[in-house]
Amino acid sequence: MSVFQKLAPYRIIRGFLGEELVEQLLAYVQDSQDGFEPTRVGSGENARMDPEIRTSVVLPRLGPLKKALISRFDAVSDWAMEDMKLSPLSVKLQEVELVAHGDGAFYSRHIDTQMQNPDSSRLRVLTAVYYFHASPKRFSGGELRLHSFLLPEHGGHYQDIEPERDMLLLFPSWAPHEVRPISCPSGAFADHRFAINCWYHATGA
Template sequence: MSGYAMEPATPTEISTRALPPSDQWSPAPVLPVPVCRFENFLGAERADTLLSYAIAREADFYAGTVLDPLTGQASHKGRNSLVLPVTSPVFSAHLADCLPLVQEVLGHRATLTQSVTLLTAHGEGGHYGVHTDASRVRDVGTALSAVYYLHRTPRGFGGGQLRVYDLLLHDGGVRPADSYRTVEPDHDTIVFFPAGAFHEVVPSTCPSGRFADHRFTLTTWISGTEPATPTNVTPSRIGQWMARAAEGTRPLAEVTPDHDGASPVPLPAPSPTTRLTLPTPR
């Protein structure tokens, strides 16, 4: 039998001594940024083959860059990672097949037609400070970012988690909050989130120093080829707020092409036989 009383309780008033009066509530709401994560995205055989390819291309990687929002100049400030621009029809097909479900989960309504992809490697001290992906896409409010993870088993590195920051609305503006969602860089998993979200890669360690023990990713930016209009996108309120904040991180000068040398490729149409959908509610 329960040790709690079964009779309805009489409400007890909390005195102003216990809870002093206040003339206003918090004016700074914190909004969680949506993410969508898949496990076993490519499958064991494809993932292992892709990892072997990344390790074999060690000599082709070079230092990744960031763009100064004011000057548009590329530098390595706030970032320590190696990159290699790549394209893959197989990976693009997997992206296209899952995008309808991803957009449903994220509440995303934009038309997405192309992607830009970098193969990245983070070793000892690898990191990427807090940033948005506004420099990678034309309309940051309608684009998505995706990070697909690869590594050896057992994992040869430590750290390297992705942090996706919540939004803080304050004094009519928007900025990253102190709170965040942490995503572990698990092999053969992928995470999607709005390209306007503030995020970072925390520092990694690689005790062996071997390239094969690095944290590898396929980092992709997915967007439309046409400017956003009311007819091809209905941005959510949180999407509008994120875009407004992210625009402050976009270089003022027009910058083309991609500062790490990646090029956009068209996304194929989702396959009608493999297209993922949400389960039907019962």
């Protein structure tokens, strides 16, 4: 199988933060509901809303939980880079955002590495997504679909990864992926698919 037909590596860590932090996060998003804004695609001056590509809402702040969360996200990147054979590139956590997907929300196939940015020190190398929806889960769909470079009709492959409560998923930022459409019949904000996106930038080899 050619490199273009293969999936990028990925890693899953279950029980990543523990129930206490999950409940604190759910309380935080519920309290902060008014601060969520529509997500955008592109970056810098190209950033724009595009409901054909991405529909969800984002909160750019982690609030009082920021310190506890950042230290946990910081602590996994060296292991993840090494285990996925992405080292010796060093990375540093540089961007964090909290995203909610409600009924009908999705994010079509994309990569997270932003190519229009010429400064390679700001390059997204590693993506981590932490899932923390309410229990019992009241949405379906919303799988993270990890793609090979080639589409299935050209011999490519994909793998659907189910978001589980308190699970961290890590993969290279340049791997094509998508969020499959969510069905959340209640429409209640508390029942949305909640995730924290983390992007680690290259700091050198």
